[in-house]
Amino acid sequence: MTSQTLREARKYEETAEKRIAKKDRPLFHLSVRTGWMNDPNGFSFYEGKYHLFYQYYPYDCKWGPMHWGHAVSCDLLHWEYLPAALAPDEPYDKDGCFSGSALVLEDGRHLLMYTGVQRVKRPDGTYDELQTQCLATGDGTDYEKYEKNPVLTGADLPAGSSPSDFRDPKIWRKPDGTFRCVAGNMAPDGSGQILLFRSADGFDWQFEKVLAENHSRFGKMWECPDFFLLDGKGVLLISPQDMLPQGFEYHNGNGTLCLIGDYEEETDAFAWESDQAIDYGIDFYASQTTLTPDGRRILIGWMQNWDTCSTYNPGGSWLGQMSLPRELSIRNGRLYQAPIRELEALRHDRVEYRDVTVEDTVSLEGIQGRRIDMELVLSGVDGQELYQKFAVRFAQNDQYRTSISFRPREGIVKVDRKFSGSRRAIIHQRRCQIDGADGRLKLRIILDLCSVEVFINDGEKVMTAITYTDPEADKISFFADGKVRMDVVKYDLS
Ligand code: FRU
Numbered sequence: 001m002t003s004q005t006l007r008e009a010r011k012y013e014e015t016a017e018k019r020i021a022k023k024d025r026p027l028f029h030l031s032v033r034t035g036w037m038n039d040p041n042g043f044s045f046y047e048g049k050y051h052l053f054y055q056y057y058p059y060d061c062k063w064g065p066m067h068w069g070h071a072v073s074c075d076l077l078h079w080e081y082l083p084a085a086l087a088p089d090e091p092y093d094k095d096g097c098f099s100g101s102a103l104v105l106e107d108g109r110h111l112l113m114y115t116g117v118q119r120v121k122r123p124d125g126t127y128d129e130l131q132t133q134c135l136a137t138g139d140g141t142d143y144e145k146y147e148k149n150p151v152l153t154g155a156d157l158p159a160g161s162s163p164s165d166f167r168d169p170k171i172w173r174k175p176d177g178t179f180r181c182v183a184g185n186m187a188p189d190g191s192g193q194i195l196l197f198r199s200a201d202g203f204d205w206q207f208e209k210v211l212a213e214n215h216s217r218f219g220k221m222w223e224c225p226d227f228f229l230l231d232g233k234g235v236l237l238i239s240p241q242d243m244l245p246q247g248f249e250y251h252n253g254n255g256t257l258c259l260i261g262d263y264e265e266e267t268d269a270f271a272w273e274s275d276q277a278i279d280y281g282i283d284f285y286a287s288q289t290t291l292t293p294d295g296r297r298i299l300i301g302w303m304q305n306w307d308t309c310s311t312y313n314p315g316g317s318w319l320g321q322m323s324l325p326r327e328l329s330i331r332n333g334r335l336y337q338a339p340i341r342e343l344e345a346l347r348h349d350r351v352e353y354r355d356v357t358v359e360d361t362v363s364l365e366g367i368q369g370r371r372i373d374m375e376l377v378l379s380g381v382d383g384q385e386l387y388q389k390f391a392v393r394f395a396q397n398d399q400y401r402t403s404i405s406f407r408p409r410e411g412i413v414k415v416d417r418k419f420s421g422s423r424r425a426i427i428h429q430r431r432c433q434i435d436g437a438d439g440r441l442k443l444r445i446i447l448d449l450c451s452v453e454v455f456i457n458d459g460e461k462v463m464t465a466i467t468y469t470d471p472e473a474d475k476i477s478f479f480a481d482g483k484v485r486m487d488v489v490k491y492d493l494s
Pocket residue numbers: 038039055066098099115167168223224285286
């Protein structure tokens with residue numbers, strides 16, 4: 001039975017979507033159907049298609065009572081909107097259907113697990129927020145909330161843990177057929193912990209253990225966990241709130257964290273050995289993964305961040321897009337990310353230059369565009385002193401430019417979007433450190449009208465930022481302080 005609240009949202013989005021011109025949207029990044037989008041939810045492969053749900057407030061370009069928007073795709077690049085899947089229409093989720101995940105049940109139903117939010121008035125007039133975990137099953141379009149919701153509540157938490165900060169369940173099925181779920185929670189010490197729950201059938205859930213504890217090392221509350229095995233290692237992805245920068249890591253306030261370590265399938269024991277950010281740019285948060293039918297682990301994130309999303313666009317009718325889906329692997333104990341290989345099918349009009357010497361500013365015939373896939377391979381010039389700085393500037397005209405620069409002596413890669421159409425005084429630059437002392441660097445830069453994603457040295461680090469630059473600004477130029485040898489290959493994407 002579809003509720004009145006969900007019917008209204010479905011009717012509204014269908015009309016409102018028509019007011020947004022396709023040319024003003026990203027082409028191969030999923031953007032919100034109308035209104036506001038945050039986290040990716042329920043990322044899964046079901047009945048021949050990828051399903052991606054998202055935190056959704058259709059009625060305005062800002063966060064409001066959360067619904068689940070819904071889209072499907074065959075290649076993770078061309079997305080088709082489906083009607084909103086969930087609305088806040090039950091007593092236990094009346095103040096929002098927060099983030100969650102999905103999997104496919106043996107009987108062919110699609111199972112969603114999400115956080116139901118309910119604000120409860122205390123006798124003194126103030127409010128308490130209760131976050132509980134809830135289920136819905138469906139056929140890929142329509143979903144029915146489970147009659148026994150909520151299935152996990154404050155009563156299932158270890159002593160002293162907060163029932164107000166208990167959210168974002170990520171569910172999966174183990175090789176033995178049983179189910180597991182990780183969820184973010186606030187521990188008695190006021191910082192995050194990731195809880196692990198188990199179930200025999202996906203409906204009846206029990207607390208198993210605390211999988212990882214923060215002790216305030218990485219921010220405070222931990223949101224949006226995901227846990228999986230990758231290249232023989234256990235990987236726990238988390239989006240921590242209120243992070244403190246450490247060197248060149250964790251500068252985003254609301255940041256991303258990847259813990260890698262040993263995981264024992266039998267006992268669910270996870271001992272992490274290393275930590276790193278997932279993305280080193282400005283706009284990336286709340287990521288979630290799924291497995292493709294051919295076994296690739298794919299990550300997608302909200303291409304925004306709570307610290308920088310005061311980008312309220314006067315007169316705009318949509319705000320929010322997802323990152324490019326990325327293929328994950330572990331190399332030398334680190335998480336690597338590559339743009340999904342399906343992107344190669346969108347490439348056309350290859351333009352290539354080899355052995356270009358960049359000195360001062362250089363433009364190259366045919367190298368321009370706002371929906372492109374461009375790879376640069378840089379090195380110093382033999383017999384010359386190592387260069388001081390290299391920069392590629394794009395989305396450029398007399399008024400605008402965005403740049404990626406590299407200073408090999410310091411090993412610093414910087415994204416700078418000061419002149420990218422933002423009317424807000426938010427952070428517009430971010431740096432990350434790589435080992436580049438010999439002047440060698442590989443950059444794969446993907447532009448889709450209103451975003452840039454840079455994969456550095458075959459995906460060792462990724463920097464993501466959204467841009468608001470006028471679509472007309474499509475020039476690209478290269479700059480060097482010193483001499484740089486550069487190979488460049490560029491494709492248009494459509
Ligand atoms: C992360 C988050 C989640 C929550 C959702 C609410 O961005 O805060 O923890 O479920 O957004 O929209």
